[in-house]
Amino acid sequence: MTEEFDTEIYYDDDADSSHIDDETVAVLGYGSQGHAHAQNLADSGVDVIVGLREDSSSRAAAEDDGLRVATPVEAASEASIVSVLVPDTVQPSVYADIESELDAGDTLQFAHGFNVHYGQIEPADDVDVTMIAPKSPGHLVRRNYQSGEGTPGLLAVYQDATGNAKEQALAYGKAIGCTRAGVVETTFREETETDLFGEQAVLCGGVAELIKAGYETLVDAGYSPEMAYFECLNEMKLIVDLMYEGGLGAMWDSVSDTAEYGGLTRGEVVVDDHARENMQEVLEQVQNGEFAREWVTENQAGRPSYRQRRIAEKNHEIEDVGERLRDLFAWADETETEAESSENDSESEKVRADD
Ligand SMILES: NC(=O)C1=CN([C@@H]2O[C@H](COP(=O)(O)OP(=O)(O)OC[C@H]3O[C@@H](n4cnc5c(N)ncnc54)[C@H](OP(=O)(O)O)[C@@H]3O)[C@@H](O)[C@H]2O)C=CC1
Ligand SMILES: CC[C@](O)(C(C)=O)C(=O)O
Ligand SMILES: [Mg+2]
Ligand SMILES: [Mg+2]
Numbered sequence: 292m293t294e295e296f297d298t299e300i301y302y303d304d305d306a307d308s309s310h311i312d313d314e315t316v317a318v319l320g321y322g323s324q325g326h327a328h329a330q331n332l333a334d335s336g337v338d339v340i341v342g343l344r345e346d347s348s349s350r351a352a353a354e355d356d357g358l359r360v361a362t363p364v365e366a367a368s369e370a371s372i373v374s375v376l377v378p379d380t381v382q383p384s385v386y387a388d389i390e391s392e393l394d395a396g397d398t399l400q401f402a403h404g405f406n407v408h409y410g411q412i413e414p415a416d417d418v419d420v421t422m423i424a425p426k427s428p429g430h431l432v433r434r435n436y437q438s439g440e441g442t443p444g445l446l447a448v449y450q451d452a453t454g455n456a457k458e459q460a461l462a463y464g465k466a467i468g469c470t471r472a473g474v475v476e477t478t479f480r481e482e483t484e485t486d487l488f489g490e491q492a493v494l495c496g497g498v499a500e501l502i503k504a505g506y507e508t509l510v511d512a513g514y515s516p517e518m519a520y521f522e523c524l525n526e527m528k529l530i531v532d533l534m535y536e537g538g539l540g541a542m543w544d545s546v547s548d549t550a551e552y553g554g555l556t557r558g559e560v561v562v563d564d565h566a567r568e569n570m571q572e573v574l575e576q577v578q579n580g581e582f583a584r585e586w587v588t589e590n591q592a593g594r595p596s597y598r599q600r601r602i603a604e605k606n607h608e609i610e611d612v613g614e615r616l617r618d619l620f621a622w623a624d625e626t627e628t629e630a631e632s633s634e635n636d637s638e639s640e641k642v643r644a645d646d
Contacts, residue, residue, distance in 0.1 A: 301446065301474045306465035308335075310458045316400075317342050317370035319363050319385060320377035321349035323429030324402050328374055328467050329358055331436045335466035342366030342373075342389075367392040372463070374400040380590045383411045393418050396453050400463060403486060404479035407449055409583040419456035420449040423464040423474070424482055432467065441471025449479045487577045492570050499604075501561075502527065506609050516612045524613060 318329040319342040326349075333339045341353045342363035353360045367373045367389035377385050383406055393399065395417035402424045406412040414420050424445040425432045435442045444464055448456045464474045490496065505523035510516055533542040543551050576582045589597055604610075 299476050301461055301464070301470055301476070303465055303470045306461040306470045307458060308462050308465055310455065310462035311337055311372070311466055312462075314338070314372050314459075315340060315370040316372045316374055316463075317363075317366035318374045318376055319343075319366065319389070320375075321347075321353045322376070322378070324425070324432065325349075325374075325376035325429070326352065326356070327425075327429040327432035327436070328376060328402075329353065330356055330433055331467040332463075333358060334436070337466050340366045340369055363389050364392060371396075372398040372400055372459070374402075374463075376402055379403060379405045380586070382406045386412045390415070398456070398459060400460070404447065404449070404483035405487075405583065408479045408483040409580055409587075411587065414450060416450070417452050418450070419452050419459065421456050421460040421463075422447040422449070422479060422482060423460055423467065423469060424486070425467070425469055435472070436468035439471070441468040443472040444469035444474045445477045445482050446474045447477050447479050447482055484574075484577050487582060488574050491577070491582075492573045498527070503607060503609060510608075516608065517616060520609060520612045520616055524609060525616075 315338045316332055317340050318325050318332070321329065321341050321343060325341070329339050329341050340359045340361055342365070343350050343353065343360055345362060350360055361369070363377075363385055371394075373389065373393065375382055375386065386406070393415065396419075398419040398421060399414050401407065401420075401422045404422055404424075407414070407420060422445065424447075425442045426444060427435070427442045432442045444467075446457070446460050446464060448460060451457070453459075461470065461474065464470045502524050506516075506519045509519035509522065530542055530546075533545050537544075543554075546554070573582075576585075589595075
């Protein structure tokens, strides 16, 4: 454990596998996170049972991967740790089905705090409620486990009925490979609010809008779509790789002085005070529950706005240009292989299903 920072970071040596070795873990869902947790747990010697609907499209994949599969109710009934890895929007109804299968002293384990934090799931007082949230898409959680690297994650304890919740969560984090890289202790509230803000304002929403706005600015000014694609989307990965390896400094060191001066003076023109005020508003809507209420209502209404926005995003010109360009260049094969290996990525399956 290191205490160099205010937050504590836990590694393999801080986790005692005996807290999970003799338990049965029900992994509900076999999508992005579910397939990674289930396979990593099993490879770490933990008894795993995957909980899926009778007619689940994921059932064949889980069985092909050598895992036992049952319904969520059967799996929860057999297990002492229930890892809830179905989509956030269906977790409340799946929880309602399995609630009566939880015995005193069992554990409800999450990878994101949305439903507990916003009161969509109210666990009984006599169960432990914990979170190990890998800070990564599920396919990398699996890939990093297999390569030996591990994936950084967060640990939080919402409810400690047994007095053993944190130790068991750490053992779970070790079994899925997170403590190899490092696990940071946090709370359900902090994980939920920072995760939602990050994906909305920066990682997913912010970056996608920045890319499209840059692309449209160049194309509207008469530059070729191919140039705009390379400049605003393709090169993004190469720049972010440098930041990932060595922070912003590594990126500024590697680009030309011209890029560095231009970036340092013009970046703040684009992300100006107005953009920062908008970010603040996005954060407030996460903090005061407005986003959560909107997302719950959107689902209850059958996702009309979500579907419409997905279609518009898919039909953006940059997607067509990118598809054609990726086919023409050497890295196309590698990209395709990675996408194909993401068979369990239900996000991409959902998009395909909506097509
Ligand atoms: N995606 C990620 O990388 C990350 C996700 N998380 C969190 O992990 C959790 C899981 O997310 P994610 O992995 O994206 O989920 P997915 O969308 O990938 O989950 C899909 C899986 O859930 C099953 N499922 C869907 N609906 C039901 C249902 N009603 N009953 C039973 N099973 C069902 C699907 O099976 P079927 O074939 O039956 O539809 C499929 O196996 C969430 O809390 C999320 O916030 C945290 C960090 C990153
Ligand atoms: C960044 C998106 C994420 O929060 C994640 C992969 O961590 C998610 O909800 O998928
Ligand atoms: Mg996240
Ligand atoms: Mg998230």
